[in-house]
Amino acid sequence: MNYKSIREEAFEANMKLPKLGLVLFTFGNVSAADINKGVFAIKPSGVPYEDLLPEKMVIVDFDGVTVEGSLRPSSDTKTHAVLYKHWESVAGIVHTHSTYGTAWAQSLRAIPIYGTTHADHLTVDIPCAPPMDDSMIKGNYEYETGFQIINHLKDKNLSYKEVEMILVGNHAPFSWGKTAAKAVYNSAILESVAQMALFTEQIEGKVNRMKDSLIQKHYDRKHGADAYYGQ
Amino acid sequence: MNYKSIREEAFEANMKLPKLGLVLFTFGNVSAADINKGVFAIKPSGVPYEDLLPEKMVIVDFDGVTVEGSLRPSSDTKTHAVLYKHWESVAGIVHTHSTYGTAWAQSLRAIPIYGTTHADHLTVDIPCAPPMDDSMIKGNYEYETGFQIINHLKDKNLSYKEVEMILVGNHAPFSWGKTAAKAVYNSAILESVAQMALFTEQIEGKVNRMKDSLIQKHYDRKHGADAYYGQ
Amino acid sequence: MNYKSIREEAFEANMKLPKLGLVLFTFGNVSAADINKGVFAIKPSGVPYEDLLPEKMVIVDFDGVTVEGSLRPSSDTKTHAVLYKHWESVAGIVHTHSTYGTAWAQSLRAIPIYGTTHADHLTVDIPCAPPMDDSMIKGNYEYETGFQIINHLKDKNLSYKEVEMILVGNHAPFSWGKTAAKAVYNSAILESVAQMALFTEQIEGKVNRMKDSLIQKHYDRKHGADAYYGQ
């Protein structure tokens, strides 16, 4: 069996979703890509987390064609493929139906930037792509979901390298990163920020976004040229 | 001891309720039916989950008469019996007082279809049957609860084969399926969808239901003629 | 060491509070009474649950005087003593600061009876005693808390035998029963009902109490002359 490294990486990352409380049953999937080979390992569709194994991961190329594996890949595989094909530095993608993130997606609202927990990771509201046109839904749906994400970031003038998470309206969150582990981390951040933002608005209905200087400071502590967070 | 298969099935399914966080103490029950024999195995009334065993399940026929077992069956047994008697393809039924589902039932509102987590399982709002007339309450209450469920689905032009869950007003959720395990799965789905729907309305007070094309697409991915979810 | 039976009973019941998620740190206490001997065993004050042992329970009489034990009893001991002294059939009392019950107590509202989860246990709103007069607060505070509970039930024409739980305004819940285990059970019921009632009002702002016939039916299923719940 080939692609051992991304199989292991995808397996480990998938197994983190239930531990982080981000999925019920099989409602989530993580993929890990080998950018040089142009393939990614993804969770098989509908298989319970307790039955997963690295060798059950399905290897798919960036056009969504299965390269290795006897199981059917996640029903969201084409969304992953489109994103890998268009985003050269991304090597991990996560989709969950996490409770608070999904509630924001269902409300069709971007998550406003209210505090440093949010600003530690991105400097703008977590975007919410609108639901697709009917023609896209009835067409190649999962493939178009990828384009909906790409195009919404473009419409908002956002870079996938700086904004590593999005809500898809009436659906649920997607996140990504340079590794599958980082993409899972981002999905947990999104859920936590989504929860805090709801409670913030419940505590104070007329709350404002935090100010730009504080957003920039916190983002730069972790991600700026002179970042000093971590080892 | 007879009916070993449905005893085991009912036992396993009942034990999943506390693991899924759907019950406090003994506030829930699952039954598993043998359609050919016209009987089902159900949890004994008021017995803590930690004391359950397959041999403690009570075997009851579709008229609600105990066939085998020394313990008293769940107080909701007649509701199960009525549903089995009238719904020929159902072989598992669950009743819980899960927190969010019960809150919607207490509010007397159907759960609006706000996102794909919901549409992956049914294409309409999760119905909420109104509380029964006083004469039904004072009569054969649990028996009438079954008819209240059956009749509310009829009133709403819904098929029990497509809508496998309901709220009973001022009471709590019921779910069902072709197996007891599927019925338990449905009770967890209902609870998750109920939670997300509440948060969705809290985030955006004027939220609309999702559009029909997206509902249909997600339902068909899992349940349509060309379904491609799972193995 | 004497009073082994109530020491064990109080120990077991106290240890259930953290397992049921009803307490943070040491913010709760259970006592178990021997009605014939006129004494009860209660948790020592401020001792972490992980350090508790049956022999650390303090034996106190119904006037609040320590009979056996070297540790200081719970600071709420006199409240327990007053209730045992005046309520002849009660042999277990619980006090917690459980999250949702305490929030209702802080809001000074009784918990409205919205569904069968509530009606399975009592037929009226869970009462909320108002905060005490300043003279009572500055006097024998814990002793007066007991009287505040007793008097509020009287004012509302409620019997402690039928209503086994109460909120004390700006403070937190108390519950009781014929055993310490039953009192703990009641404190978990109160918390669950309190949570559901909040969510019910959030789902539907203009929600009404459930109707009397349904309240009575559910209460009688468990507690009436012809009760048929349990074994």
Next chain:
Amino acid sequence: MNYKSIREEAFEANMKLPKLGLVLFTFGNVSAADINKGVFAIKPSGVPYEDLLPEKMVIVDFDGVTVEGSLRPSSDTKTHAVLYKHWESVAGIVHTHSTYGTAWAQSLRAIPIYGTTHADHLTVDIPCAPPMDDSMIKGNYEYETGFQIINHLKDKNLSYKEVEMILVGNHAPFSWGKTAAKAVYNSAILESVAQMALFTEQIEGKVNRMKDSLIQKHYDRKHGADAYYGQ
């Protein structure tokens, strides 16, 4: 390796944060000070809790200069240093992004004193320092965060010896105490009180603070000259 005692104390206290549900990933830090030596042990920056060890703690003096340790200390180290330098009796400090506390901080509201759970620990609202001026944010940010906390307490006429917790606006909670363990305890109290206060306002929109006599009584039970809580 030196400073064994505060290394152990800081390690133990840091490990309690995930157990108490107060942190996601590495979003929190605890320090333990040796007041006589003028140093404190603090969590290294960005190190997962499961990889922590007492010998990985970084020893820093009250000017924020590392005294011993090869890892980079928490990015919030200078905030801790400023507080230790100005508050002579404090030997433990905690910073978390706990969910409810952070939501209040994001709403820029102090947490109103609604009940005895709050009054058992402090007699006033949990203060919320406003976000800093832009010049402070762009300057020595973490250092200024310490002064923002000190100055807000002064503005409100509060003593750090009586009020051992604060929210920093648009950021998150800080707490402290005579030991690191006490500071962690305070961070859990803040989170619990923050949660109850939100639910209290949701239950009753026009809720008032509790009355002074009851606040004072509960605070004095635990902290007054004649305190009778604990052993």
